Amino acid sequence: MRATLVWATVLALAAGGCSRPSDQRTYPLQGQVVALSADRQQATVKHEEIKGFMPAMTMPYKVKEPQAVGGVKPGDLIHATLVVVSNDAYLTDVRKVGEAPLEAPPPETQVASSGFELLKPGEAVPDAAFVDQNGRTRSFSAYKGQTVVLTFIYTRCPMPTFCPLMDRHFASLQRSLEADPAMKNVQLLSISFDPLSDTPRVLKKHAQELKADPKRWTFFTGDRDAIDQFAARFGVSVSRSLSDALDITHTLRTAIVGPDGKLMKVYTGNEWTPERVLADLKPVASAS
Numbered sequence: 001m002r003a004t005l006v007w008a009t010v011l012a013l014a015a016g017g018c019s020r021p022s023d024q025r026t027y028p029l030q031g032q033v034v035a036l037s038a039d040r041q042q043a044t045v046k047h048e049e050i051k052g053f054m055p056a057m058t059m060p061y062k063v064k065e066p067q068a069v070g071g072v073k074p075g076d077l078i079h080a081t082l083v084v085v086s087n088d089a090y091l092t093d094v095r096k097v098g099e100a101p102l103e104a105p106p107p108e109t110q111v112a113s114s115g116f117e118l119l120k121p122g123e124a125v126p127d128a129a130f131v132d133q134n135g136r137t138r139s140f141s142a143y144k145g146q147t148v149v150l151t152f153i154y155t156r157c158p159m160p161t162f163c164p165l166m167d168r169h170f171a172s173l174q175r176s177l178e179a180d181p182a183m184k185n186v187q188l189l190s191i192s193f194d195p196l197s198d199t200p201r202v203l204k205k206h207a208q209e210l211k212a213d214p215k216r217w218t219f220f221t222g223d224r225d226a227i228d229q230f231a232a233r234f235g236v237s238v239s240r241s242l243s244d245a246l247d248i249t250h251t252l253r254t255a256i257v258g259p260d261g262k263l264m265k266v267y268t269g270n271e272w273t274p275e276r277v278l279a280d281l282k283p284v285a286s287a288s
Contacts, residue, residue: 027053027082029091032100033074034058040066043091050082054158058239058249062090062161069094075102087160087168119233119263128230130191130220133203138220140230144261147186147284149173149277151254152231154194155206162252165270166190169254171210172274174217182285185259188217193231193238194248195221234266258284 031047046058061082063069072078077098080091119125127141151170157163170188177183192198198206203219212219221227228238234253241247254272256264265280 023086025053025084027051027084029078029080029082031078032102033072033076033078034102035060035074036069036072040069043069043072043094045078045080045091053082053084055247057247059159059162062088063094064090064092065094068092072096075099084160087165089160118235119266121263121265124262125257126230126233128222128226130222130227131200132221133200133207133214133219135200138218141261143187143189143257145185145259147259147281148189148257149186149254149281150189150191150257152191152193152234152236152250152252154192154248154250155198155202156194157248161270162250166252166254167210169272169274169277170217171212173277174213176274176278177216178213180285183281186216186281186285188212189220190217191220191227191231193224193227193236193250195224195227234263235268256280256284 027050029045029047029050031045033043034046035044036042041063042060043063044058044060047056049056064083072094076096077100078094079097080094083090083092125140127139130138130140132138149170151166153163153166155163167190170190174188177186177188192203198221200221203221207214207217207219210217231238231253234255235251236253237251239249252269254267254277256277258264264284267277
C-alpha cells in the first residue's frame with residue numbers, strides 16, 4: 001500500500017513537471033469606473049499605473065464576473081485584479097472602495113476631432129501623406145488601383161485585445177492573402193496614431209517581429225494631427241493626456257477601401273475576424 005502511494009505521488013509530480021507553464025499574468029488595478037456597459041460585461045476604468053505592465057490610462061476592460069459589479073456605478077473607486085493571457089484580458093475580484101466626482105472631460109486631455117463627417121460606404125477616402133517604416137514619404141492615393149485593408153494601432157499598446165489583436169489578425173490575413181492568387185492586389189496597412197514613439201525605425205522593427213511582408217503589409221507614421229484627422233474620418237477617437245505622453249485612450253476601427261479609392265466597409269471595435277474580412281474581399285477580388 002505504501003509503495004503504491006509513493007508511486008502515485010511520483011507519477012503525479014512527473015505529470016506536473018511535463019505540463020506547460022501557464023502564460024497567465026495578474027496585476028493589481030486601482031482606479032475609477034468611468035462607464036459600464038448595459039450588460040455589465042465591460043467597464044471603462046481610469047486607472048493608476050499598473051507597475052510592470054502599463055502606464056496610467058483610461059481603458060475599457062471585460063469583466064469576468066458581471067454580477068460582481070452589480071452595485072458598481074460610474075464614479076466609484078475600485079480595486080480589482082487584471083488578468084492577462086496571450087490573447088485576452090479581463091478584470092476579476094472587483095471591489096468598490098469609495099467614490100468620487102467624475103471629470104468630464106479633464107482639462108488636461110486633448111481629444112482629436114476631424115471636423116468632418118464620418119465616411120460612408122461609397123464615399124472617396126481623402127488623401128493624406130504618411131511616412132512608412134523605411135522613412136519614405138507615401139500618400140494614401142498611391143494605393144489607387146489596389147484594395148486596401150487598413151487599421152489603426154500603436155506599438156506600445158499593452159492590451160492583447162486591442163492593438164496586438166489587430167496585429168495578429170493582420171498577420172493571419174497576410175498568410176491567407178498570399179495563399180490566394182485572386183487576392184494579389186490586396187494590400188494591408190497599419191497606421192500608428194502615436195508618431196512620437198512609433199518612428200520609422202520602431203515600426204520597421206515591429207514589422208520584422210510580425211514577419212510582415214513589405215510587399216504586402218506596410219506600416220505608416222507621420223504628422224500626428226494629420227493622422228488624427230485621417231483616422232477620425234473612419235470613426236477612430238484618440239485622446240492623449242497632455243501631462244503624460246504615454247497615456248493614450250483610443251477606439252478601434254478597421255476598414256476596406258476599394259481599388260477606386262472609395263470606402264467599402266468599416267469594422268467597429270475588435271469583434272471582426274480575418275475570415276469575415278476575407279469573405280468581404282472576395283467580391284472585389286473576383287471583379288478585378
